[in-house]
Amino acid sequence: MITMMFASDENGLIGNGDDMPWHISSDFKHFKKYTTGKNIAMGRKTAESLGKPLPNRVNYVFSLSKTKGIEGGVKKEDGWIYIDHPDLLWTADNEREDFVIIGGSQIYSMFEQYSDRILWTEVHGEYKGDTYFKLKDEWPRKVKLGEDSEGRCTFWELTR
Numbered sequence: 001m002i003t004m005m006f007a008s009d010e011n012g013l014i015g016n017g018d019d020m021p022w023h024i025s026s027d028f029k030h031f032k033k034y035t036t037g038k039n040i041a042m043g044r045k046t047a048e049s050l051g052k053p054l055p056n057r058v059n060y061v062f063s064l065s066k067t068k069g070i071e072g073g074v075k076k077e078d079g080w081i082y083i084d085h086p087d088l089l090w091t092a093d094n095e096r097e098d099f100v101i102i103g104g105s106q107i108y109s110m111f112e113q114y115s116d117r118i119l120w121t122e123v124h125g126e127y128k129g130d131t132y133f134k135l136k137d138e139w140p141r142k143v144k145l146g147e148d149s150e151g152r153c154t155f156w157e158l159t160r
């Protein structure tokens, strides 16, 4: 199953430079709950903003710059698995495994069409930043998974 996981404010804002526009501890816990033990995949810029691979997860990174000149388009380095094409996620070894796509904007835009499920954190209010993402497909089924205790965000599961 391919799950795409993101948080956005009421304008579709998701990022501010190499950081998140907000720091909401319940959203970090929610993210950890749904990604621990999973394969996660992200863009090179998001990987750089994390700084190091997230523990107890297999960390795939889409990057053309990091895989330039590498035969087969896969480079393992410092706990990251850099790949130059989305198709490389589905190798014979892992095609039945779950993947969670964790950003950023370029990678969400590429992966929405392949995703079975969206885990969306609706961040209430308007924040400052420079990176936006909005869903393009219809996601008619919407289930509320929970809420931040201080009312800062709501956790949703969307399916087709």
Ligand SMILES: NC(=O)c1ccc[n+]([C@@H]2O[C@H](COP(=O)([O-])OP(=O)(O)OC[C@H]3O[C@@H](n4cnc5c(N)ncnc54)[C@H](OP(=O)(O)O)[C@@H]3O)[C@@H](O)[C@H]2O)c1
Pocket: 005, 006, 007, 008, 013, 014, 015, 016, 017, 018, 019, 020, 042, 043, 044, 045, 046, 047, 049, 062, 063, 064, 065, 066, 083, 084, 085, 086, 102, 103, 104, 105, 106, 107, 108, 110, 131
């Ligand atoms: N709110 C959230 O839930 C959330 C989650 C994650 C990130 N973010 C935010 O999003 C922002 C980063 O997003 P972004 O869109 O700027 O960057 P990004 O999607 O994280 O990474 C973009 C990079 O991915 C690689 N890439 C893109 N398309 C590719 C393809 N078809 N094949 C192979 N590699 C490809 C390229 O790397 P190369 O240049 O190396 O070739 C590109 O520069 C940050 O502000 C971050 O904090 C927010």
